[in-house]
Amino acid sequence: MEYDPIGSTLYAACDDGTMLCFGHNKENQTEERRIDIAARLTSISWFPSQGATGYADCFAASCSDGTLRFIQKSGTTEKTIQAHEGAAICVKWSQDGTSLASAGEDGEVKLWSRTGNLRSNLASFRRPVHSLSWGGNISSVVVANGNQLCILRTQTKGERIQWEAQPKEKGEVLAVDWNGQTNKILCGGEDHCYRIFDPSGLLLYASAPYDDVVSCLAWCPDGTLFVASSQNKIELCDQKGRSCDLQLLPVGSIANMTWNPRGTRLTGSSIDGVIFSAAIVERVIEWKSYTARLRNLNRIEITDCSASDTGRVDDVEHSR
Numbered sequence: 001m002e003y004d005p006i007g008s009t010l011y012a013a014c015d016d017g018t019m020l021c022f023g024h025n026k027e028n029q030t031e032e033r034r035i036d037i038a039a040r041l042t043s044i045s046w047f048p049s050q051g052a053t054g055y056a057d058c059f060a061a062s063c064s065d066g067t068l069r070f071i072q073k074s075g076t077t078e079k080t081i082q083a084h085e086g087a088a089i090c091v092k093w094s095q096d097g098t099s100l101a102s103a104g105e106d107g108e109v110k111l112w113s114r115t116g117n118l119r120s121n122l123a124s125f126r127r128p129v130h131s132l133s134w135g136g137n138i139s140s141v142v143v144a145n146g147n148q149l150c151i152l153r154t155q156t157k158g159e160r161i162q163w164e165a166q167p168k169e170k171g172e173v174l175a176v177d178w179n180g181q182t183n184k185i186l187c188g189g190e191d192h193c194y195r196i197f198d199p200s201g202l203l204l205y206a207s208a209p210y211d212d213v214v215s216c217l218a219w220c221p222d223g224t225l226f227v228a229s230s231q232n233k234i235e236l237c238d239q240k241g242r243s244c245d246l247q248l249l250p251v252g253s254i255a256n257m258t259w260n261p262r263g264t265r266l267t268g269s270s271i272d273g274v275i276f277s278a279a280i281v282e283r284v285i286e287w288k289s290y291t292a293r294l295r296n297l298n299r300i301e302i303t304d305c306s307a308s309d310t311g312r313v314d315d316v317e318h319s320r
Helices: none
Strands: 010-013 018-024 030-036 041-046 058-063 067-072 077-082 088-093 099-104 108-113 118-124 129-134 140-145 148-153 161-164 173-179 184-189 194-197 203-206 216-219 225-230 233-238 243-248 254-259 265-270 275-279 284-287 290-296 299-304 312-317
Touching: 010 041, 058 088, 058 099, 067 088, 088 129, 099 129, 108 129, 118 148, 140 173, 140 184, 148 173, 173 216, 184 216, 184 225, 216 254, 225 254
Parallel strands: 041 088, 129 173
Antiparallel strands: 010 018, 018 030, 041 058, 058 067, 067 077, 088 099, 099 108, 108 118, 129 140, 140 148, 148 161, 173 184, 184 194, 194 203, 216 225, 225 233, 233 243, 254 265, 265 275, 284 290, 290 299, 299 312
8 A cells, every 4th residue: 555656646455456546536526446457466666756757657566476566557567577486575666766675475685676677686584574664865775574674785785784673582573664864763563562773773762562463664754753553553653652642443453554745644454454544633833923733634723822912713724
């Protein structure tokens, strides 16, 4: 599940080999369409908006048959590559769109060119790689393998950085996300906790255990917030790991969460096929004697605290 580069349409891969697309028409009404991909997708990654022109209308997809596919937003498959033995689990474009990283059940982490040519085998592990994320530049990728995190260099032959992200006896790391703005690495897994590390492997924060595994997590694009999910639960936290809000959702285990490019909306899906959407409210901006507070998705409360007009409150209503 991922938004297109401008955040106007949400694309969600389905187990039946199709993809659901959710957008808005001219009357601001939600429109849904289904695209037949004829393959079971495990993850998708849109070509970044700052990349080369001519590629922005396509995304890369990893598939359960071990292939990577380059697909137009219309659903037309441009190219199919046999990339991994077993399922290809995850795929991700670099920030500038010059490289594509993939990982799979075979434990291989590979680097591909924009046109789908293999550049290098970055690493080979004995266990499946469940998740990967690019760093703040295009020279490093962090991958989750077993109970460890490993930073791989994509442009130099420098030594990899590897450390235990959780106790070995408590299972595997299932999700990792590296934020380019704060340069912090977020991970979670079968030990029921989420943790924040710096790129050297120094632990910055460890949460209290949830009742179930941490199935997925995602940084907000600006790095000020992140979300972590477990069974029927989503927690919003600041960049230091402190909880800001906790939402209980009767949707089962959450399989995927993604922010829109502006970081104003969060969308997720569960393994039971439920798609949900959320937005951050109570954001505050101050200017001179005025304070603007986002009360809900349609209402901004503006307070004037000047001496001449103490306590005056105005509301701005908008359909979006």
